[in-house]
Amino acid sequence: MKSLQLFTDKEITIKELAYNSSGLHKHNFFELIYVLDGSGIHNINSNRFAFSKGDVFLLTPDDEHTFEVNTPTKFCIVDFTKGFFVRNRRIDDTEAGVGKLYKQLEYIFHNHHNIKGSVISSSDRSIFKALIGQLIKEKNKRQFFDEIIIQDIIFLLLHFIARNIQENISIFSKRENPKSRVHEITAYIQQHIYDNELLKVSSIASHFGKSSDHLNRYFKDETGSTIKEYIIRYKLNLVKTRLKFSDLTISEIAGELNFTDESHLNKMFKGAFGKTARQYKNELKH
Structure with missing residues (x-):
């Protein structure tokens, strides 16, 4: 091939x-x-x-x-x-x-x-x-x-x-579950993934006309994850995309996705994927 x-x-x-x-x-x-x-x-x-x-x-x-x-x-x-x-x-x-x-x-x-x-x-x-x-x-x-x-x-x-x-x-999504609004919520999160203010549960809840507690319970019942857990997981998948498809440094990626610093990103990345972002990036070179 x-x-x-x-x-x-x-x-x-x-x-x-x-x-x-x-x-x-x-x-x-x-x-x-x-x-x-x-x-x-x-x-x-x-x-x-x-x-x-x-x-x-x-x-x-x-x-x-x-x-x-x-x-x-x-x-x-x-x-x-x-x-x-x-x-x-x-x-x-x-x-x-x-x-x-x-x-x-x-x-x-x-x-x-x-x-x-x-x-x-x-x-x-x-x-x-x-x-x-x-x-x-x-x-x-x-x-x-x-x-x-x-x-x-x-x-x-x-x-x-x-x-x-x-x-x-x-x-x-609507065909599978006509009453579910999960796709609307995840689409909103993905659209605003770089804006910490709009990613607050209170902001998301306000956008959908719900209380924070109600929205979080609803989302977890539908997906098995809290909204915060979904946001972190989506951000980490974006980190993978950036490492694979861009020349940005890990520090730059951490800044863009509002991680505290490179060390914070590496810790979260390792927790999700069993390796640090730097280890993942090095593997891509081989």
């Missing part, structure tokens, strides 16, 4: 497959795949999904995949590394820092596997088609502000995907 690497922070390519399979491979970067034409089967981590024109797939680092095409197929593929999300990165002093955007998009990297197959809704297919078309134009014709426009289009595409993932999880 091939393992592919990317040596720039983003790359946009058009790829055509006329027959058979693309060969099983994995990446150490993110990959957004838009089907311009054709049909077949997309095998992701041993799961098989039918695809056709207009479908969209999102792969995170280390996902294994291959295509089996039924008809000649053309893809627009957007590859981007963790460098695409570096804080305060600028292009010719015109590109805005993307650290805040990365925080908003972390939701995708934790939840994209909750959607089986294509990651966009039918109502978004027309806007995706237009945005991908513009992305290809910007790539092929060098113009003023093309880099920042390309970046903005990629982020807009990812935000559509994030919204669809959240809507799908919400629909599934």
